[in-house]
Amino acid sequence: xxxxxxxLAVLLGxxxxxxxxxxxxxxxxxxxxxxxxxxxxxxxxCVMPVAYMRSxxxxxxxxxxxxxxxxxQHTFRSFDGKSYNMSLTGxxxxxxxxxxxxxxxHTYMGVQTPNCFNCHVDPMALRGGMR
Amino acid sequence: MSPLRAGIAFLLVVLVxxxxxxxxxxxxxxxxxxxxxxxxxxxxxxAGFSFKVIRWAWSPVPFRIPTTCGQQKSxxxxxxxxxxxxxxxxxxxGRMALEVLCFRSLFRNTxxxxxxxxxxxxxxxxxxxxxALAFHWSLLFILLRHLRFFxxxxxxxxxxxxxxxxxxxVGAPGLYITDGVIFLALLYLLARRFWDAQVRYLxxxxxxxxxxxxxxxxxxxxxxRYSDRVDLERVKEFALSLTVLSPHISAAVAPLFFVHLTxxxxxxxxxxxxxxMHLGGVFLSPTRNLANNSRIQRHINxxxxxxxxxxxxxxxxxxxxxxxxxxxxxxxx
Ligand code: HEM
Numbered sequence: 001x002x003x004x005x006x007x008l009a010v011l012l013g014x015x016x017x018x019x020x021x022x023x024x025x026x027x028x029x030x031x032x033x034x035x036x037x038x039x040x041x042x043x044x045x046c047v048m049p050v051a052y053m054r055s056x057x058x059x060x061x062x063x064x065x066x067x068x069x070x071x072x073q074h075t076f077r078s079f080d081g082k083s084y085n086m087s088l089t090g091x092x093x094x095x096x097x098x099x100x101x102x103x104x105x106h107t108y109m110g111v112q113t114p115n116c117f118n119c120h121v122d123p124m125a126l127r128g129g130m131r
Numbered sequence: 132m133s134p135l136r137a138g139i140a141f142l143l144v145v146l147v148x149x150x151x152x153x154x155x156x157x158x159x160x161x162x163x164x165x166x167x168x169x170x171x172x173x174x175x176x177x178a179g180f181s182f183k184v185i186r187w188a189w190s191p192v193p194f195r196i197p198t199t200c201g202q203q204k205s206x207x208x209x210x211x212x213x214x215x216x217x218x219x220x221x222x223x224x225g226r227m228a229l230e231v232l233c234f235r236s237l238f239r240n241t242x243x244x245x246x247x248x249x250x251x252x253x254x255x256x257x258x259x260x261x262x263a264l265a266f267h268w269s270l271l272f273i274l275l276r277h278l279r280f281f282x283x284x285x286x287x288x289x290x291x292x293x294x295x296x297x298x299x300x301v302g303a304p305g306l307y308i309t310d311g312v313i314f315l316a317l318l319y320l321l322a323r324r325f326w327d328a329q330v331r332y333l334x335x336x337x338x339x340x341x342x343x344x345x346x347x348x349x350x351x352x353x354x355x356r357y358s359d360r361v362d363l364e365r366v367k368e369f370a371l372s373l374t375v376l377s378p379h380i381s382a383a384v385a386p387l388f389f390v391h392l393t394x395x396x397x398x399x400x401x402x403x404x405x406x407x408m409h410l411g412g413v414f415l416s417p418t419r420n421l422a423n424n425s426r427i428q429r430h431i432n433x434x435x436x437x438x439x440x441x442x443x444x445x446x447x448x449x450x451x452x453x454x455x456x457x458x459x460x461x462x463x464x
Contacts, residue, residue, distance in 0.1 A: 059303075
């Protein structure tokens with residue numbers, strides 16, 4: 001009988017483990033909101049349609065890097081007909097605030113803060129967080 | 132006919148994928164796939180899992196199984212193999228831990244071949260062990276990494292794990308080592324069932340089905356990460372909504388995700404009724420979890436009917452006079 005109770009206890013433990021996200025969320029119920037992303041106030045569009053940006057902006061960034069560093073091309077024609085200089089710091093972070101936009105979403109998603117900013121500059125950080 | 136079995140299994144998996152893909156685009160089916168199927172799968176998994184485990188736990192195991200691969204503990208000057216043939220509980224725990232973590236019994240895998248002569252030759256075959264180990268450890272890593280969709284805030288150990296898995300920092304999103312490893316391991320495990328005539332002969336539809344299902348799951352995941360990206364923020368919203376029991380999925384989430392999700396649900400619900408139940412079964416295997424102490428302790432079968440015995444001592448008492456008269460030795464004078 002002791003053995004059977006032991007097995008049942010382990011089974012119960014396994015149940016709790018499998019359903020762990022449920023218990024975790026019970027404790028966090030108040031703060032399960034999606035991140036509050038601060039969008040640029042004076043702009044309507046991103047450089048690509050927003051659905052593409054949301055899911056695949058990292059592809060675009062690597063594409064830009066490839067074009068700039070390997071092919072010496074610098075101008076990007078956006079889907080709405082504008083021209084942008086292909087630059088992480090100059091263009092993306094010219095419109096977007098790294099901390100209140102990129103980082104918030106990345107923290108929410110559990111993306112390792114990309115190491116890009118080991119080398120590239122966050123202009124906000126340079127100005128002591130003020131713009 | 133093994134190719135036929137493999138073909139049917141493949142078609143079944145394709146069918147699941149097609150149902151999920153077109154279901155995701157049908158307004159009536161989409162909520163079914165996202166809001167009901169995951170819970171149904173989880174309930175079936177947990178209920179089926181308990182049913183199996185409880186049935187195993189309640190079956191009597193009166194005897195120790197001494198068919199092991201090492202020398203049993205006997206006389207002090209005979210070296211016992213404490214891990215392969217443990218005589219103590221600790222030893223049995225050690226054997227179980229090694230089995231679960233290192234797949235020790237697969238390490239003994241051999242291959243039999245007919246050579247010229249004809250004579251039969253056995254050789255070591257470690258690839259099954261290697262591929263199985265690579266597959267299972269990658270699966271564990273991937274499952275734990277997936278918790279990032281279900282937990283908010285994402286715990287630090289999880290970030291550390293993802294960083295370790297993305298150690299080589301190839302591309303963006305970074306290549307995960309486990310993605311490549313699990314894919315190659317699954318390919319090997321499948322190819323093995325095609326190449327080796329003996330294994331092909333033994334392979335059943337269920338063997339192929341499990342492999343194709345896992346392969347489909349892994350391939351859709353890889354596709355979502357490295358090529359046809361889905362809106363992960365919305366996926367996380369959905370995953371979190373599942374955890375608070377009020378599921379809703381955004382219209383922005385692509386059908387590809389539904390294929391992945393449906394594969395997961397089918398897999399989860401399928402586990403308790405298939406060979407994949409070794410997930411729980413390995414811990415309840417009498418050949419792995421019992422110490423072989425038959426020479427130290429007497430194990431009595433609980434359902435033995437009472438047997439009327441007549442011991443030697445009683446027999447001697449009965450015939451004492453006759454034995455003495457015949458001049459035979461007595462144990463008790
Ligand atoms: C047995 C369960 C599962 C297996 C074996 C599996 C396997 C995989 C694999 C191999 C990948 C490739 C990228 C990576 O390794 O992270 C992946 C990605 C993904 N999986 Fe799963 N998965 C499972 C369950 C789930 C569940 C329950 C969800 C629901 C939230 C899910 C959602 C996703 C998403 C959204 C991606 C894309 C991730 C990205 O782009 O970084 N998976 N899956």
